[in-house]
Structure formats: C-alpha cells, structure tokens
Amino acid sequence: MNPSVIIKKSQISAEETINLTGSKSESNRALIISALSKGKVIIKNLSSAADTVTLNGILNHENEHPKVVNVGPTGTAMRFLTAYFSLKGEKIEITGSDRMKQRPIGTLVDALRTLGADISYQEEDGFPPVLINGAFDQKTAHILIRGDISSQFLTALLLVASSLPQGVDLEIMDELTSKPYVEMTLSMLKQCGINHTWEKDNIAILPQQFQPTTLTIEPDWSAASYWYSVVALSENAKVHLPNLKKNSLQGDSEIAEIMSLFGVETIYHENGVTIEKVGNEIKPQLLDFKECPDLAQTVIVCSALLCKEFSFSGLETLKIKETNRIFALQTELAKIGAKLIETQADVYQLDCELVNIPSQITVATYEDHRMAMAFAPMAMMIDKVTIEEAKVVEKSYPHFWEDFKKIGFDVK
Ligand SMILES: O=C(O)C1=C[C@@H](OP(=O)(O)O)[C@@H](O)[C@H](O)C1
Numbered sequence: 001m002n003p004s005v006i007i008k009k010s011q012i013s014a015e016e017t018i019n020l021t022g023s024k025s026e027s028n029r030a031l032i033i034s035a036l037s038k039g040k041v042i043i044k045n046l047s048s049a050a051d052t053v054t055l056n057g058i059l060n061h062e063n064e065h066p067k068v069v070n071v072g073p074t075g076t077a078m079r080f081l082t083a084y085f086s087l088k089g090e091k092i093e094i095t096g097s098d099r100m101k102q103r104p105i106g107t108l109v110d111a112l113r114t115l116g117a118d119i120s121y122q123e124e125d126g127f128p129p130v131l132i133n134g135a136f137d138q139k140t141a142h143i144l145i146r147g148d149i150s151s152q153f154l155t156a157l158l159l160v161a162s163s164l165p166q167g168v169d170l171e172i173m174d175e176l177t178s179k180p181y182v183e184m185t186l187s188m189l190k191q192c193g194i195n196h197t198w199e200k201d202n203i204a205i206l207p208q209q210f211q212p213t214t215l216t217i218e219p220d221w222s223a224a225s226y227w228y229s230v231v232a233l234s235e236n237a238k239v240h241l242p243n244l245k246k247n248s249l250q251g252d253s254e255i256a257e258i259m260s261l262f263g264v265e266t267i268y269h270e271n272g273v274t275i276e277k278v279g280n281e282i283k284p285q286l287l288d289f290k291e292c293p294d295l296a297q298t299v300i301v302c303s304a305l306l307c308k309e310f311s312f313s314g315l316e317t318l319k320i321k322e323t324n325r326i327f328a329l330q331t332e333l334a335k336i337g338a339k340l341i342e343t344q345a346d347v348y349q350l351d352c353e354l355v356n357i358p359s360q361i362t363v364a365t366y367e368d369h370r371m372a373m374a375f376a377p378m379a380m381m382i383d384k385v386t387i388e389e390a391k392v393v394e395k396s397y398p399h400f401w402e403d404f405k406k407i408g409f410d411v412k
C-alpha cells in the first residue's frame with residue numbers, strides 16, 4: 001500500500017531548522033569502499049535513504065553467498081554491485097524493480113567483460129537482471145567507455161579499480177555526463193589513500209591498498225533543493241540546514257547558485273547553511289543540468305509556479321532515471337497549464353502563457369521520489385495538493401513528510 005498525502009496550503013514557519021539525512025551518493029560509495037577495504041574504512045553519518053539501506057543490507061549478507069540479490073529501484077546499487085561482485089568472482093544474479101530492468105547497464109557490462117568478467121543477461125541484452133558467472137581473470141586495464149549515458153558506470157569501475165590486479169585505465173569517449181559524481185568518487189577514494197591520475201579523457205587507478213580512514217557523510221544537497229524551492233515560493237521564509245558545506249563533494253550544491261536567480265540567498269556558516277528569501281530578481285535564462293541532473297525537477301517545477309520562462313538543457317539522461325522524468329514533468333505541469341517544450345535537441349523551453357493555478361491538484365509520482373518532492377512545494381500556492389504514492393520519497397529522503405509538517409504544512 002502506498003497511499004497519497006494531502007497537503008493543505010498553510011502558514012509556514014518564518015524560520016525553521018531542518019536536519020537532512022546523509023547524501024545517498026556519498027553513502028553508497030562509502031559502503032562499497034568500506035566493504036573492499038575489509039574494515040579499514042569506517043563510515044559516519046550514513047544516510048537513512050532506502051537506496052543506502054538496500055545496498056548496506058546486501059553487503060551485510062554477502063557472506064551468506066546468496067544466489068540472487070534484488071536492488072529494487074536503486075541505480076547506484078545495481079551498477080556498483082555489478083562491478084563489485086564481478087571483481088569478487090562470485091556467481092550471483094543481480095536484479096531489480098520493473099523500472100530497473102529498463103535502465104541501461106550494457107556499457108558497464110561491456111567494460112567489465114573487457115576487463116575479464118564473465119557476465120550474461122538474464123532477460124534483455126543490455127539491461128538487468130545480470131548473472132555474474134564467477135571467476136574473474138583480468139585481461140587488461142584499458143577500457144574505452146562512453147561517458148554520456150550514466151556516470152555511475154565509471155564510478156562502479158573506479159570504486160573497484162585499486163583492488164584489481166592491474167588497476168583500471170579508463171578512456172572516456174563522448175562528453176562525460178554528471179561529472180561531479182565522478183569527482184566525488186575520486187575524492188572519496190583519495191581520502192582512503194587511493195590515488196588516481198586524470199588527464200583529459202583518461203582516468204587511471206593502479207592497484208593500491210586502502211588506508212585506515214573514517215568517511216563522514218555530508219547531508220544530502222539534492223534533498224536540500226526542496227527547501228530551496230519552498231523558500232523561493234515564500235515571501236520571507238528562512239531555513240537552517242545544519243552541516244551542509246560550501247565546498248561539498250556533491251555537485252548538487254549548485255542549487256545555491258541556481259536559486260540565487262529566484263531571490264534565495266545562501267549564507268554559509270561553520271555549522272551549515274541558512275537559506276533566506278531576500279528578493280525577487282529573476283532573469284529567465286538557459287539553465288544547464290548536465291552536471292546536476294537530480295536538481296532539474298525541483299527547479300523546473302519552481303519556475304513554472306513562478307511563471308518564469310527559463311529554458312533548460314542537459315536533461316537527456318532524465319529519460320532513463322526512476323521514470324522518464326521529461327514525460328512525467330510535462331504531464332504533471334500540464335495540470336497547471338505550463339508547457340515544457342523541446343525547441344531544439346536537448347533544449348526545453350518553459351511556456352507559462354496558459355498557466356492557471358488551480359485551487360486543488362492531484363500529482364502522479366511515477367515511482368519517482370523526486371516527482372513527489374519537487375511538486376510538494378506547490379502547496380505554497382495551491383489550497384489542496386494531493387501527492388500520489390507518497391512513500392516514494394523514502395528512496396532518498398525517508399523523513400521528508402515529517403519535515404514538511406515540521407515547517408508548518410498541514411499534511412495528512
Ligand atoms: O553516482 C551517483 O551517486 C549518481 C549519479 C547520477 O546518475 P547519472 O550518472 O546516471 O546521471 C545521479 O542522477 C544519481 O542520482 C546518483
């Protein structure tokens with residue numbers, strides 16, 4: 001059962017503190033690193049996101065040698081475990097939700113096969129479930145790999161690289177999408193003593209030992225984006241987000257820059273950030289999400305509600321995430337009369353001419369946590385907002401609805 005929540009337009013607190021859970025991206029990298037380090041790397045402030053709980057559960061039961069593991073909708077677990085179990089030479093099937101079976105993995109499987117893994121597809125070629133057939137015998141370190149589908153393929157290979165007999169030498173073809181996520185991987189590895197070189201399109205990691213380290217996970221900047229949207233839609237709200245840092249490993253800290261265009265100021269303190277509505281200076285322009293795709297839904301919905309006709313690029317990979325996020329956005333935004341029109345390849349223009357904010361709305365979420373959380377701030381402007389299958393938020397932000405109540409929304 002995944003019930004809807006109903007949010008009534010409410011007077012939100014003028015000032016509130018929201019404690020975000022840890023970044024699921026940092027957490028899931030840390031879990032793989034810790035498992036590979038055989039206890040040398042310890043993790044602090046692990047995320048409570050379902051994506052992290054899922055990966056942690058699978059790694060904790062690894063010694064029971066399961067025949068099949070199911071990652072559900074967790075993209076990082078699917079990709080990282082395919083590399084992890086290949087390297088270990090385990091015979092294991094990795095499967096996931098129906099949607100996971102539509103999300104590509106061929107680029108990663110091809111790379112692992114080139115390295116020396118024996119992997120076969122259980123249903124459709126190029127897609128999960130995959131069967132890892134045991135023994136790994138490294139043939140080469142050099143991999144030519146596409147960078148434009150998902151950075152998670154590169155991260156998966158880089159995480160295991162130092163544990164391989166010959167390491168890994170990646171040569172990236174095409175433009176790299178979601179680049180900050182690759183930088184996050186390399187920084188976390190570096191913190192644990194694993195060095196790399198990155199020259200132009202080449203990233204190389206030699207065989208190396210993990211050093212004893214504690215990885216402290218920072219709060220999730222993607223989760224912070226929903227509070228930026230609430231503040232942007234308010235007159236003068238102020239939200240404190242403890243422990244977020246300016247120099248974050250997370251590329252989604254870019255939300256601070258983007259939301260300055262919506263009149264939201266970010267003040268960085270030693271112990272976190274405060275975000276505050278200070279003005280309404282918005283000059284619609286082209287916003288590119290290639291380096292921060294998980295922010296796209298938040299920003300596009302907020303722009304539509306404020307009738308700010310931005311255009312957006314770098315959305316190509318949104319089609320292969322938890323749902324086809326372009327289609328989902330277009331369908332749900334149409335309910336307020338906003339149009340998201342592709343004017344040229346991968347450039348979308350927001351057309352607000354026919355926007356008509358209704359008094360009630362029901363939003364479908366397409367099994368996508370970010371659809372639920374990006375549309376929830378609509379309750380700043382609409383009397384009654386029903387968000388269907390509201391538990392989807394658990395994927396990255398399990399206490400999202402409690403926090404929504406905490407800031408003053410009437411949530412049932
Ligand atoms: O490596 C990661 O933790 C992630 C990388 C991104 O995916 P892509 O590289 O597929 O864009 C992002 O959308 C996802 O939420 C998390």
Ligand SMILES: C=C(OP(=O)(O)O)C(=O)O
Nearest residue numbers: 073074075076294321322
């Ligand atoms: C795309 C996402 O996650 P994943 O690819 O790890 O399922 C996300 O959290 O928005």
